[in-house]
Amino acid sequence: MKVLESAPHRYDRGIKILTLGKINKAYDRIVETIKKEDTVLDIGCGTGMLSYRAVLKGADVTGIDINSEMLDIAEKRAHNMELKIQPTFIEMGVAELNNFEAHSYDVVMSGLCFSELSDDEIKFTLKNIKRILKKEGVFLLIDEVKSKSIFKRFLNIFIRIPLIIITYILTQTTTKALTNIEERINKAGLMIESRRFNFLDNFIELHIVKEVKE
Amino acid sequence: MNISYYVYYGFITVLETLLRLFPFPAKTGYQNVGNPNVDSPVMLTCNFHLTILRLKKATKGLNYHLLVANSKGINVWCAATGGHLNNHSVISVIKTSGIEDKVNHRTIILPQLAAPGVEAKVIQKKTGWKVLWGPVDAKSIPDFLEQNYEKTTEMKQVEFRFIQRVEMAIMWTFLIAIVLMPIWGPLFKIEALFLLAQITLTSLLAFVSFPIYERLYRREKEKKKTFLSLGNLLVLLINLAYSSIGIILYVLVYKRDTSWILLRWCIVSFLMVFLMNLEIKGSTPTYKSDSHADKLYDVKIDLEKCKGMGICIDVCPRNCYEMDELKKKITMPRREFCVQCGACIVQCPFDALYFQNRKGDIIKPETVRKFKLNLMGKRN
Numbered sequence: 001m002k003v004l005e006s007a008p009h010r011y012d013r014g015i016k017i018l019t020l021g022k023i024n025k026a027y028d029r030i031v032e033t034i035k036k037e038d039t040v041l042d043i044g045c046g047t048g049m050l051s052y053r054a055v056l057k058g059a060d061v062t063g064i065d066i067n068s069e070m071l072d073i074a075e076k077r078a079h080n081m082e083l084k085i086q087p088t089f090i091e092m093g094v095a096e097l098n099n100f101e102a103h104s105y106d107v108v109m110s111g112l113c114f115s116e117l118s119d120d121e122i123k124f125t126l127k128n129i130k131r132i133l134k135k136e137g138v139f140l141l142i143d144e145v146k147s148k149s150i151f152k153r154f155l156n157i158f159i160r161i162p163l164i165i166i167t168y169i170l171t172q173t174t175t176k177a178l179t180n181i182e183e184r185i186n187k188a189g190l191m192i193e194s195r196r197f198n199f200l201d202n203f204i205e206l207h208i209v210k211e212v213k214e
Numbered sequence: 215m216n217i218s219y220y221v222y223y224g225f226i227t228v229l230e231t232l233l234r235l236f237p238f239p240a241k242t243g244y245q246n247v248g249n250p251n252v253d254s255p256v257m258l259t260c261n262f263h264l265t266i267l268r269l270k271k272a273t274k275g276l277n278y279h280l281l282v283a284n285s286k287g288i289n290v291w292c293a294a295t296g297g298h299l300n301n302h303s304v305i306s307v308i309k310t311s312g313i314e315d316k317v318n319h320r321t322i323i324l325p326q327l328a329a330p331g332v333e334a335k336v337i338q339k340k341t342g343w344k345v346l347w348g349p350v351d352a353k354s355i356p357d358f359l360e361q362n363y364e365k366t367t368e369m370k371q372v373e374f375r376f377i378q379r380v381e382m383a384i385m386w387t388f389l390i391a392i393v394l395m396p397i398w399g400p401l402f403k404i405e406a407l408f409l410l411a412q413i414t415l416t417s418l419l420a421f422v423s424f425p426i427y428e429r430l431y432r433r434e435k436e437k438k439k440t441f442l443s444l445g446n447l448l449v450l451l452i453n454l455a456y457s458s459i460g461i462i463l464y465v466l467v468y469k470r471d472t473s474w475i476l477l478r479w480c481i482v483s484f485l486m487v488f489l490m491n492l493e494i495k496g497s498t499p500t501y502k503s504d505s506h507a508d509k510l511y512d513v514k515i516d517l518e519k520c521k522g523m524g525i526c527i528d529v530c531p532r533n534c535y536e537m538d539e540l541k542k543k544i545t546m547p548r549r550e551f552c553v554q555c556g557a558c559i560v561q562c563p564f565d566a567l568y569f570q571n572r573k574g575d576i577i578k579p580e581t582v583r584k585f586k587l588n589l590m591g592k593r594n
Contacts, residue, residue, distance in 0.1 A: 124310040
């Protein structure tokens with residue numbers, strides 16, 4: 001969602017409108033599995049929408065993002081909420097994930113970040129997520145995807161044409177949805193445990209595990 | 215290279231030149247040019263489609279590894295000063311493209327014009343790769359490699375060459391025509407074609423005459439006034455004279471009925487010239503737009519901090535700096551050519567350079583590094 005990223009202070013409200021308020025429910029749903037004292041890594045944390053939810057669950061959260069202005073907002077939010085344990089925010093891209101220790105996190109999560117990455121970056125990130133996660137670790141992913149149904153894809157494009165035009169005029173960029181993400185996750189040696197689509201199939205919520213429980 | 219390549223190259227060049235205000239993103243990641251081996255140089259560029267195409271054409275016959283970094287489809291200089299081609303894009307392409315397995319050295323050549331946005335120090339610290347600043351123009355790359363990565367003064371300097379001026383004039387004409395012709399066409403009918411011809415002629419003449427304007431501007435550059443200045447006024451007058459060529463031609467063609475159509479014609483011409491004059495400096499790589507507040511800031515040197523490393527000499531696209539070999543300090547003998555791109559400030563490892571305006575407001579190096587140049591005044 002480039003149009004919103006270029007104006008960090010409008011990001012949250014914009015995303016909420018675009019997803020008709022559903023994004024907050026999706027975020028709430030996806031952090032449900034996080035337990036107290038889990039160590040959590042939020043990749044592409046942006047304004048910290050997922051991070052603070054995880055903190056409220058009692059987790060120890062580290063958020064990384066390349067946009068320093070978004071991180072400033074995330075930090076401010078965490079500060080204003082007077083959380084007992086403050087999350088840590090670091091300005092860092094996914095290319096630096098190899099600096100994290102192996103088997104060091106219970107949960108890795110990422111909301112609306114993968115669709116901004118290149119194919120090389122996604123491959124690199126998935127490889128490192130597998131390495132960073134503890135044995136029982138979980139990877140939670142929310143992102144834009146392309147529907148498999150041509151009808152829904154068409155409907156989706158139709159609904160979003162005005163949005164795409166506005167985005168292009170304001171930022172001269174277009175958003176792209178993730179393609180073949182499930183296949184790529186499997187290729188990286190991670191296992192998808194459950195998935196949930198929204199009604200247009202343009203948003204996906206994935207629960208991914210490092211190893212299948214016996 | 216066969217004919218179809220030239221047709222494709224010509225078509226893309228025309229299309230993307232006409233629409234050069236808009237980004238054309240290309241795929242990021244690794245590409246090999248020629249047949250590079252483990253010792254071949256590694257170069258990086260942005261993912262503006264036309265840039266990659268031109269780079270490859272200029273370096274035909276060379277063997278090297280090319281990394282295309284994500285600049286959101288914008289050219290190197292604009293992306294770097296606008297914050298789109300930054301440390302993260304460079305680190306990412308170095309570490310995720312697999313280049314580290316393809317070569318046995320760790321030196322990467324970045325375009326010199328990426329210097330306002332990419333910090334060589336940070337890249338080296340985070341990836342272990344040493345950054346060399348290449349030339350500003352892809353055409354100088356063969357010579358640059360041949361001379362063992364030594365740059366001549368010409369290779370470092372951005373100029374507003376004739377062909378670039380013509381390209382810029384055509385781009386403006388095309389964009390104006392796209393916006394205005396649907397309105398003018400039905401409104402003025404055949405007269406609209408005259409107007410279009412007039413726009414083309416005026417903007418071509420205006421951009422071609424830019425070296426003359428530069429002389430006028432240079433004289434007053436130190437005064438740092440905004441739109442209302444003698445130079446701007448003189449340039450406006452010259453451009454009005456150019457546009458009056460169209461009016462004279464119109465009178466000659468339509469000998470009768472010149473009364474109010476001519477008046478309308480004059481008003482449209484005047485408005486167009488006036489609008490073009492507001493942004494004529496901003497359309498060049500050698501001047502800052504008058505609307506830009508950065509224009510009022512000068513680069514200042516903190517001589518206490520300067521260690522005479524000369525990185526600023528290497529990255530300055532206007533060759534403003536010179537080394538005082540006796541004192542081992544940097545000097546700025548060509549200060550009046552500075553375009554305030556910020557490259558020297560961003561790259562100085564000792565934070566010895568900063569921006570200051572005449573009122574004494576200072577913009578510190580860390581602010582320039584974070585906000586680059588155009589985030590709507592946020593860097594204050």
